[in-house]
Structure formats: structure tokens, C-alpha cells
Amino acid sequence: MSKYVTLFLLLCMLFSTVAWSKTIIDEIKARGELVVGSDAAYPPFEFVDKDGNIVGIDIDIVKAIANHLGVKLRVVNTSFDGIIPALLAKKFDIIISAMTITPERAKQVDFSIPYYNAGQLITVREDDNRIKSEKDLQGKIVAVQLGTTGQFYAESLPGIKEIRKFETVDGAFLELKNGRVDAVIADDLTSLAFVRSTKGLKVINKLLTKEQYGIAVRKEDKALLREINIVIARLKKEGVIEKLREKWASW
DSSP, X not given: OOHHHHHHHHHHHHHHHHHHHHHHHHHHHHHTEEEEEEOSEETXXXXXXXXXXXXXXXXXXXXXXXXXXXXXXXXXXXXXXXXXXXXXXXXXXXXXXXXXXXXXXXXXXXXXXXXXXXXXXXXXXXXXXXXXXXXXXXXXXXXXXXXXXXXXXXXXXXXXXXXXXXXXXXXXXXXXXXXXXSEEEEEHHHHHHHHHHSTTEEEESOXXXXXXXXXXXXXXXXXXXXXXXXXXXXXXXXXXXXXXHHHHTTO
């Protein structure tokens, strides 16, 4: 094979790769909307308000991304446990759903730069003084949302009597309120939001983990990821994300 043929083939591969990387952005702009997957039952990051609209911190962030791309935003309410398979099946373009960046998830999707620092908290009933740390969960029944880092953390603790897994986090908190479990493990800001809105609950004020949220895209969508990172970097630099946290803190 001559060096000219080799060079020609390399150029073809390069142009093919560039064209493929631009495909998703071309599709989004031709469609006129950015389609986002989110489990809209995780306040204050994403939830359905009294008027039936999906709102929250994450939704405001993807609105900024849609504006950056010059398109409208459409949010698809999707169960968290199946949200990555749905992305890979091209049910939507990206995921934003208070999703912690983990090595296991990063095997399936690519993540943006982190946009929020989070951690797990334990929530118990207000009149329950037995549980003061994760060690006190031994022999107890703990509720979590299916597929979340709250579930993964609970499964790492020794001696828990039972872990009950719910499709939505509000199901876990309802089970706690009704006295059918001893504790809930969930993300900090969401746990605090439920405590504010639900009488008779309290958090154990100790972060169990240190986590970071990211926006997930399919691994082939590198060009879209670059645009997302541009927007997140700008929002962080301008202090917008902290303002969003304050805006939605008392939902």
C-alpha cells in the first residue's frame, strides 16, 4: 500500500470521525429541541410543581444548555433505575437527574464536568433517638431509591436488617413517615427538602459520602459534551448554580 493511499484512508477516517461527532448537534438543531431524560421526583433538583411542570435546579441548568444551542427544551420524565439504558436507546439526548459521577456509570456513559457537590444523609423520624450515625443502622430497616448511590451506600454497610428499594425517593420517605422503616439514605439536599416539607422527620447531620453530579451523554457524543461543559463552566464561574441552589432551597 502506497503512502498516498495510506494518507487518503487516514484522512477519510478523520473526516468520518468529525462528521459523526457533529451528528447529534445537527440532529438537535434540525429537531429544534434538546430532549433531556430526568427522574422528576427528586426535589429540589427535578420535580413536578403544582401546575404539572417539571422544574428544579437541574431543569434550569438544561434550559441554559438549550439556550446555548439555540433550541427549545423537552424533558422526558423517566424512572431513575432505567435512565441510562433509555439514554443508550436514544430515547433522549442527555441525562440530568442529580446523577452522581461513578466509575461504574462512566463505563456506560460520558459525564460532563461536575456541576454540584453532594453526599448522602440519613433521615429518621423526629422522635427516634436510637440512630445517631451509620453504625446505628445495624439491625434496622433502611429505605432507598432504586439505582441510586443511596442504595449502593446502604448495601456497603454491615448488619442492616433489610434494605427496601423504591422507584421514587418520595416512596422511601413516605415509608419512613408511616413507621414502616427506620431510616432513609438519600442525597443531602433532597433529604433536607423532604424534612422541611414533611412533619416529624429529621436528618442526622453528617455527610456519609462525598459525591459530584454530572450530566451524562452517550460516549459517541463528544461534540455535545464539549458544549455542555462550556455552559456548566460559565454557570459556575458566574455563580449561577449557587444562586439556583438558593432559589430552590425552599421549594
